[in-house]
Every structure is written in C-alpha cells, then in structure tokens.
Amino acid sequence: MTETTPAQAAAAPRKLRFHVLRHDPRDPGSVAHTEIFELEEAAGMTLFIALNEIREQLDPSLAFDFVCRAGICGSCGMVINGRPGLACRTLTQDLPADITLAPLPAFELIADLSVNTGKWMRGMSERLETWVHTVEQDPDLRRIEATMDPDLADRIYELDRCIECGCCVAACGTARMREDFVGAVGLNKIARFVLDPRDTRTDEDFYELVGNDDGVFGCMTLLGCHDVCPKSLPLQNQIAYLRRRMARMALG
Amino acid sequence: MKIIYTDVLVIGGGLAGLRVAIGAQRRGHDAIVLSLVPPKRSHSAAAQGGMQASLGNVVKGQGDNEDVHFEDTVKGSDWGADQKVVRMFVNTAPKAVRELAAWGVPWSRVRQGDREVIINGQKVTITERAEAHGLVAQRDFGGTKKWRTCYVSDGTGHAMLFAVGDQAIAQGVPVHERKEAVALIHDGSRCYGAVVRDLITGELTAYVAKATAIATGGAGRVYRVTTNAVICEGIGAALALETGVAALGNMEAVQFHPTGIFPAGILVTEGCRGDGGLLRDGAGHRFMPDYEPEKKELASRDVVSRRMEEHIRKGHAARSRFGEHLWLDIKLLGRRHIEHNLREVKEICHYFLGVDPAEQWIPVRPAQHYTMGGVRTTHTGESPTLRGLFAAGEAACWDMHGFNRLGGNSVAETVVAGMIVGEFIADFCESPAGDLDIPTALIREAVAAERARLDVLLHGGGAERADALKIEMQQIMTDKVGIFRTGADLEEAVTRLQGLLVRSRNIGLRHHADGPNPELVTAYRTQKMLKVALCIANGALTRTESRGAHFREDFPRRDDAAWLKRTLATWADPSATLPSLAYEPLDISAMELPPGWRGYGAKDYLDHPDTPRRVEELQRLRERLEGADRHRVQAEIMPYEHLLPERFRGLNERIDERLP
Numbered sequence: 001m002t003e004t005t006p007a008q009a010a011a012a013p014r015k016l017r018f019h020v021l022r023h024d025p026r027d028p029g030s031v032a033h034t035e036i037f038e039l040e041e042a043a044g045m046t047l048f049i050a051l052n053e054i055r056e057q058l059d060p061s062l063a064f065d066f067v068c069r070a071g072i073c074g075s076c077g078m079v080i081n082g083r084p085g086l087a088c089r090t091l092t093q094d095l096p097a098d099i100t101l102a103p104l105p106a107f108e109l110i111a112d113l114s115v116n117t118g119k120w121m122r123g124m125s126e127r128l129e130t131w132v133h134t135v136e137q138d139p140d141l142r143r144i145e146a147t148m149d150p151d152l153a154d155r156i157y158e159l160d161r162c163i164e165c166g167c168c169v170a171a172c173g174t175a176r177m178r179e180d181f182v183g184a185v186g187l188n189k190i191a192r193f194v195l196d197p198r199d200t201r202t203d204e205d206f207y208e209l210v211g212n213d214d215g216v217f218g219c220m221t222l223l224g225c226h227d228v229c230p231k232s233l234p235l236q237n238q239i240a241y242l243r244r245r246m247a248r249m250a251l252g
Numbered sequence: 253m254k255i256i257y258t259d260v261l262v263i264g265g266g267l268a269g270l271r272v273a274i275g276a277q278r279r280g281h282d283a284i285v286l287s288l289v290p291p292k293r294s295h296s297a298a299a300q301g302g303m304q305a306s307l308g309n310v311v312k313g314q315g316d317n318e319d320v321h322f323e324d325t326v327k328g329s330d331w332g333a334d335q336k337v338v339r340m341f342v343n344t345a346p347k348a349v350r351e352l353a354a355w356g357v358p359w360s361r362v363r364q365g366d367r368e369v370i371i372n373g374q375k376v377t378i379t380e381r382a383e384a385h386g387l388v389a390q391r392d393f394g395g396t397k398k399w400r401t402c403y404v405s406d407g408t409g410h411a412m413l414f415a416v417g418d419q420a421i422a423q424g425v426p427v428h429e430r431k432e433a434v435a436l437i438h439d440g441s442r443c444y445g446a447v448v449r450d451l452i453t454g455e456l457t458a459y460v461a462k463a464t465a466i467a468t469g470g471a472g473r474v475y476r477v478t479t480n481a482v483i484c485e486g487i488g489a490a491l492a493l494e495t496g497v498a499a500l501g502n503m504e505a506v507q508f509h510p511t512g513i514f515p516a517g518i519l520v521t522e523g524c525r526g527d528g529g530l531l532r533d534g535a536g537h538r539f540m541p542d543y544e545p546e547k548k549e550l551a552s553r554d555v556v557s558r559r560m561e562e563h564i565r566k567g568h569a570a571r572s573r574f575g576e577h578l579w580l581d582i583k584l585l586g587r588r589h590i591e592h593n594l595r596e597v598k599e600i601c602h603y604f605l606g607v608d609p610a611e612q613w614i615p616v617r618p619a620q621h622y623t624m625g626g627v628r629t630t631h632t633g634e635s636p637t638l639r640g641l642f643a644a645g646e647a648a649c650w651d652m653h654g655f656n657r658l659g660g661n662s663v664a665e666t667v668v669a670g671m672i673v674g675e676f677i678a679d680f681c682e683s684p685a686g687d688l689d690i691p692t693a694l695i696r697e698a699v700a701a702e703r704a705r706l707d708v709l710l711h712g713g714g715a716e717r718a719d720a721l722k723i724e725m726q727q728i729m730t731d732k733v734g735i736f737r738t739g740a741d742l743e744e745a746v747t748r749l750q751g752l753l754v755r756s757r758n759i760g761l762r763h764h765a766d767g768p769n770p771e772l773v774t775a776y777r778t779q780k781m782l783k784v785a786l787c788i789a790n791g792a793l794t795r796t797e798s799r800g801a802h803f804r805e806d807f808p809r810r811d812d813a814a815w816l817k818r819t820l821a822t823w824a825d826p827s828a829t830l831p832s833l834a835y836e837p838l839d840i841s842a843m844e845l846p847p848g849w850r851g852y853g854a855k856d857y858l859d860h861p862d863t864p865r866r867v868e869e870l871q872r873l874r875e876r877l878e879g880a881d882r883h884r885v886q887a888e889i890m891p892y893e894h895l896l897p898e899r900f901r902g903l904n905e906r907i908d909e910r911l912p
Contacts, residue, residue: 026453026767043573044516046604056719060771061763065289068481070518071603072410072596073293089603110430110452111768118290118429122421131418132356139354141347142902142911145307146354147386150361154592157358157404160411164292198356 014041014097018054020062021102024111034100035059047080047087047101051113063111071230074165077104078113084167086230087113104170117166124182128209130189132199148197159192159238161231168235171224180214184225184235187216191238194245207249216243253699254457258284259681261445261461263433263488265291267409267666268645269467270416273425275674276463281681284459285420285427286448288483292417295469295481296666299409300596301523302391302401303667304660305345308906309362309387311380316390316398317909318342319882325658327850328395328552330800330810332502332624332654332818335844337631339892341652341661341668346904348667349388349402355415359388360403360593370528370585372548373538383907391593392526393659395552395852401660406521406596409663416667431457434706434776436464436491436641437690437698443498443641444690446491447702451773454766456702458695462686463677465633465642466492467670470623474785475734476726478620479512479519488647490780492627493787493831496824498638500831501628501649503784503821504791507657507801508557508735512619514577516604519621520597520614522659525549527593529582531560532613534570536579539563544852551852554656554801557618561735564617572615579613586610618735622646622662624653624801625788628820631895632680633673639685642677644669651818655800675897706766709775714760718775721752721759725778725785728752733789738805742793749789750829753782787821787831794833795819798854810857812847816840840866844890 016039023032037054048069055062064087067075071089078087079102081095092099107115124130168184175181190210193199210216219239226235260276262269265287273283285291308316321342326333353359364385366377393401404411420427433446437458445460471486472478492498510531511520525531530538531549543559544551551559560578563569569576582590582597587610590598594609601607601614627635627643629650635641644650645666652665680686708714732745756779763771797811798804816838821831840846840862847863849855870889877885883903887893893901905911 024765024767027765044604055770059763060719060761061765061769063768063770066482067289067293068295068298070298070600072407073289073295073297073481075289075293091603114768116430118293121290121292122427122429125418125421129422131422132354132415134354136354139350141350141900142905143350144905144907145350145388148359148361149386150363150389153358153361154405157360157407157411160358160404160414161407163297163410164290196356196358198354 016041016050016092017098018050019098019100020112022112023109025109041092045092047090047092048076050092051087064113072163074163077117077165077167077170078102079104079170084170084228086165104166106169106172106175107166117164120166120169121164121185124186128182128186128190130193132193132196133201134198135200156192156196159188159195159233162188162233163231165230167228167230168225171228173220173222173224174218178214178218181218182210182215184239186210187219187239187242188233188235191242194242203245203249207246210242211246211250216246219243253696254455255695256284256457256459258282258459258461260463260465260677261459262286262465262467263446264467264469264647265427266294266467266469266645267296267413267416267663268670269465270420271667271670272465272467272644272674272677274416274420274423275671276677276681277423277425279675279678281678283425285425286431286433286459287427287429288432288451290429291420291427292413294413295484296413296663297410298481298519299663300406300519300521301393301526302403302408302660303345303349303412303664304393304396304400304658305349305402305664306342306398306400307346307349307388307390307402308398308908309384310390310399311378312392312399313390314908316400317906318904319886320397321345321400323845324396325652325661326845328656328658329654330656330850331812331816331847332505332800334631334651335890336892336895337650337652339844339890340631340672340896341665343896343904344668344671344900345664347900348664348671352412352415352667353388355419357411357415358404360405362387362389373528373530373584381907391523392550393522394525394550394556395547395658401526403523405592406523406594412663412667433491435698435702436495437695438495438497438638439694440497442639444688444694447698452768454769456699458699460688460690460695462681462688463640463642465644465673465677466627466647467644468647470646471784472620472623474725474729474781474788475620476730477512477517479509479517480620485777485781486623486784487777487780488643489626490784492635492641492643493783493821493823494780495638496822498635498641499628499820499822500787501625501651501818501820502655502791503625503787504795504802504819505624505655505800506620506788507553507622507624508618509553509621510556510560510618511580511616513600513605514615514617515574517619518600518604520580520600520616521594522553524580524582524594524597527589528585529580530584532579532581533563533568535568539568547852552656552850553659555853557735558803560618570615577615577617580616581613582609583611583613620730622657624655624657625649632676633669634676634680640680642673644673655802671900672897675899706772706776709759709772710761710764710766712760714758716755716759718759718771718778721756722774722778722781725749725752725782729785729788733792736803736805737792739793742789745789746786746793749782749786753786753829756782783823783831790830791819791821791833809854812860812863813858816847816860842890844886846870
C-alpha cells in the first residue's frame, strides 16, 4: 500500500482494463469465461466504485456483493489479481492497469463475483458450535455483570474481529482438498472460545470439534490465511497454539 | 405456488431482527428471519463507538442512572420522543448490556487506578475505582451528561452482531439468506406475512405468519452522501407504506453525522470526539467552542453538524480537489490510544484516505447517517393500524429518538427493542388476536400481484432507466432535503421527486433474466425508495418549524405551540404521487420532562400553552415528594413500568446502588 492520498494521485487518468470471470451456474447455457471491461480511472477509485460504474454504464447484469463498502462487513471478498482480498477497500491506484477479478474459490458460486459465504459460515458455526456455552441459561439481568480482566477482554476482541469474509478459506491449500475443512476462520473461532472464561467447554469438548483432519490437524501450515487476512488476525499463532493444545489433549 | 407457514416472520437479519426472533423463539414460537445478506453482514456491524446504558462503572459515569439517561435522550430528541418509550428503553439498556456480556460480547473493561485521558483538549489524569475493576467500561459521547457509552474498542456493533448472530444459531433460528420481502400480505386490517423474492433464483414464495416484524434498518441510501451500507434503502418502511394502512412516523427527521470521511462518506465514530478528538477548520482553528461553549464538540449530532456547515458557509473550510471540508484531529489522543481504542478508524483512514490519524488530521464533512422516522408503532412495537405488523430498531418509529437521536442510542435501541418487542410478539402469538385465519385467495392474489409487477419490469419494454432515476433522487435529497432546508428547496424537491415517481412507473430493463439480476432489484427498489423519499421531503416541507435534525432556515425556531406533534404518512392510493400526512399530538400534561432548552443549540423556541402548567404541576409534585426515593418520584410523575414485559422489569444494580 502506497501512502499517496487521493489528492496526490490524479495527473492523467489511466485506462483500466478489468478482466472479470463470469458465469451463471443456474443458466444451462452459461460457460465460465473472462469478460473485459474498460474504465477511465478516477481519483480515490476503489473496486467498489469501479464495479458499480461497470454495472451502471457497461453491463447491468454483472453480479457482485457489497454491503458496508467500508471494509468491516466482509461481503466483498474476491480474488484480485490472484490474491483474495476485500474489493471495497482496494484502491485501483495500488493496482496495475490490468486487473483480474474472480470469485472466491471454495464457496458455492451464485453468479460472476458473488459467492455464498453465508451458507458456508452458518454450516461451520453449527458444526463448531461457535457460541459461548454457559451453564446459567438465564442470568439475572438486574445484577451487576461478572467481572473480566481488561487485558483478557482485549485479547478476546482481537480474535473476535474476524468478519467471516472467507479470504482465509480461499487462500487455504487444505480447503481445496478437503471440502469439510473448517478453515482458519473456524480454528480462530475455537481459539477465541478457548480463551473465553465464560465458555464452560473443556479441552476435551474442543478436541471433539477440531481434533481431526477437518480441524486443526488438517492444516498444512502453508499459512496463506495469515497472509491474506484483511483484519490482520494473528492466525499463524492461533493455529499453532490450538494445534499444540489439541495434540497435548490427544496424547493425554 | 410455494407457501411457508411460521409463527413469526422477521424481515431483516440485523441486531433488532435477530433479537426479536430469539425472544419469540425462546417463548416457544417458531421464527424465520429473512435477510438480504448473511446476517452478520448487516449494517448493525458498522456501529463503531458503542451503546449507551447507565451502568456508571467508570468514575466519569459515577452518579449516572436511568433518570440522567432519560433526560439526555429526551433533550436530544428535542422533545419529539415518546417519553414513556424512552423510560422503557433506559431501564432495559443496562439489562441488554448484561445479557450481551453473558452471551460473550468482549466489552472493554475498567482498569483500576490512574489513567490519562483527553478532556476539552487537555490531558487529565483520572483514577478508576478498585471496586469497578473488570466491569464494563464507558466512554464519553455527544449530548450526554455522564460517560455512558459501553464499547468494544471501536468495533462494538460488530462484536454485538456476532454474539447475537451466534446465539440465533445456538437456538436454531433459521435465517433465510438472500431473500427479499417485496410486499406484505394483508387485508386492510390484519397483516399475514409477506411475498418474498429469492435473490438467487428469482422465485416468489409466500411466507405466512401470525406476526410479521419489520427490522430492515434505515433509509440512508435515498441520499447520495450517506454513511449507510448499500442495503439501507428504506425498503421495510416502503413495504409498510405500500399497505396503505400502516403509517410512517416523522420521516422528515433525518440525522446527519458530523464525521463522515470526505468525500466517501464512510463513518468515523463519535468516539473520536468522545475520547477527546477536536474539530478544526481550514486554518487549523478549533471552532466548536465559539458556537457551543457548553458542550463544544460534544453537543448533539444535529447541532454539531449544523455548526460545521455554518462554519463552512462562513468561508472557513479546508479545500481539496473534491471540495470543501473540515478536519477531525485525533492526533492528540496519541498512537497507543488510536491503535487500541480506535482501530477501525485507523484502518478506514489508512485504506480510504491514505492517512495515518496518529500523524495527520482526517478530512470530514457531515453525511446522512440515521433515519429517526420509520414504521409507526405503539410501545409494544405493533402498528396501531395494521394488526399483526410489528417493527423494531431503526426501521421503526417506536419512538425514542424524536427528531434527533443521541450517539450510542441506536445500537442500544436495536437490542433493547428486540428484547421488548420479541416478548410482545410472543404475547400476541399466544393471544386470540394472534390467531391466523387467512383465506388462501388472499395469498394467491398477493403473489400474483407481485409476479405481475415484476413481469412488467422485466418484459414491459418501459423506457426509463432505474439507476438513472435512483441517482437523480439521491442527488435531489442531498442537495435539497439536507441539513439546512428551505420552503423553496423543499417544494422543488417534492415536485421533482413526484416527476421521478411517475417516470419510475415506466422503468424498463436491459437485462431480462429473473434470477440474480441486479438491474431488476434496482428497478423495484427504486420505485419503493421514491415513495420513502417523498415522505421525507413532503414531511419536511409541511413542518414549518425547526426541531432536532429538521432545520428550516425560513422557520428557525422550534414551535411547540403549533408543531409538538408526530407526522404520520400513509399512502392509500397506489396511483398517488404524494403521501397523505396526518399529525398525532404529543401530550405535555403527561410528560415527565416538559419542553425546555436542551442545554446546547438554539435557546429560543415557542412554548406550548400547556408547558407552564405542567412545569408548575411537576414542581408541586416534587415538593410534596421531597425526600422520597427517585424511583418513587418517577413513578408518581409518569408511571411506565407496567408497560414493560414482566421479564424486563425491575431496578438495575450499580456499584453505588446495590440491590438487596
């Protein structure tokens, strides 16, 4: 990422060429192909702005997903010049004039750049039970809340910042080979609940969830996940930590 | 024709919708949530700075309680709020924070001992109490007397949404993703569910339910410059409006947030100013104390946004190639604080501006941010005119925000309203009123009508382009129905929007597929958005006073005598080009806090004749009750606790207010 501001960037506008992978899997006549769209670059242009311009001016049928357009909701993960990332906060000024865009692999394709990460994430959450398991189902809400160490709260939030964008899964070698692999997103969540004292699950319980090849032992430590995570989560450390803890568990 | 039956249909998968569904399902009623997107991508996630709840754990929040939160909220609303609903809200907000704490939200916590903070531009050392160590912390926000905003760094909405979303999964609440309600099914007095379009296949399905809840968030995208996500298009409000029976309340009450980054309009949190950040002009001068000596940068949002625009008009803006703006200075908070408590702000500045806010000022300008208006409901969240239709959160006019919402009160409202309305929906389902007795012809006709509407768009060969109409609407709203409003501008806006609405009946498409067709979605949504925009513009034109965020340059004073009332917009005739407006008076004789000065902003307003009478009455009452406990005094003045669901009644414990 360069440190130029939009104001410094302008000069003579570049002609950008977007090579977009297109396919509608529900249309029997559709064949996956690359389509090229040309746009003039504007100052401060993001892929959010560019793709909307393409849709408005060049092809109203182009499918893609944006929600917050501010890098916080995780909707717009796609493969940008070969690398998974969030399109909304990618400035065209940081890319060459030829930009290839493809949908995230490993997820069900809806159409063009739109994939069904929601379905995948819900399935993962159900399998890994990604919620705080407590004994007390109905705490007395009138009473002062239980205390928590301020540093621990910060450490939990650090892992809680995951936005389920799916970039880590798209960048994962294991996920390409094992359909049910829970990905860095799933392992990070388990690490988060291991850390949380409000969750009463034991290492044995967590081992049941991720102590296998679809879980922490499936990771080949290629760590593409760590490199592409838009939130810079400490995935490498968390996976290593979880693996040690689960291995210890297995060895009794 | 496919029909899905359920007890409760919740339209919208953000915090309010999810919490409603969890509440109803916990009471034994099947709920289905419809969501345009995976629910964790909802705009609730964008709430950064925090949620207000009067826990009073931090030393600067000491002495805070429901009474103070109530006063701040009513003053913030410029007396437009329903004060009983505000009471229900402030009493439930601490319970909501505590529920979320039990559900795993990693609230930032109090650390005992000394810490350095920035207050009014100065470094100050404050000492947190030992007995507060490890409890949920609060930060300062605009328009509040105490530090009351509970937070998770500056990712509060995200952390809340993930905890609540995961609870919904834990309870097995089905979320039907990428499904869009396109019409409500109703017979003119009772709502029976919705006609729903699958955004992947294009298929229409009827969802039939005892209770239907709209929780679709705000309508920010009717404006060109907005902090809102692209899915915040006011469609839920439009669905209610198109019944011709349900009313929208106070749609002209639109909030502009002081610190949208310029020019993209992406939000940076009020927490920046709450934590000590300053607003500066083109010359680097801190200008807010010149206008608002009491609250400075931390007056309510409507006031700060107006002062900023006023200062720009006086020629004090900074200039970039994109136009005029002002600066937000958080450099003085220091890198450590920014990287710890304002990390989303740091990321946003980095990626969208190429700015490091620990080194450089942030270019900002007010941007549309929040829709105070929405589907008018009673305190139970139900439409008073369409039985079985409920609404919660930003989509509703419940009405706790009146004409201006305080920062930190929206994400709080989502969960609090979700808790309360979820219980009332369960009550409704258990009562005879909830019995479902629907002729299948009604369902068939509703689906057929929507099919016909879509077919006209897809194959009718209309000449108008949907995206062009939408962009023109957004430009009109930003230019003519913004922070400063005049009769002439508003008349022009209404006339032009009417023209667009007529043209939108002749939209044609270039792409004719019925499946994932973004052009079709823009087409049917633009038709709906134009109606919502007309409710806003026409409501603003008709309201000849200034109240909260609604500011008329030609009528700059608040006018309680003529305008202490809520606007109700309905749209009975589908071929009409304007909503019908009616007004619901607010009863001063029942108010706990009669109208007065807010403590910031303009000091002159026109009193209602009932105000002095009520003030005197309350004075006598307080004298009579002198020495009585504050809860007893409150209950004598404006009883409300009986309005709350039983489950959420009761006092809130604090360090300084222990429960037995």
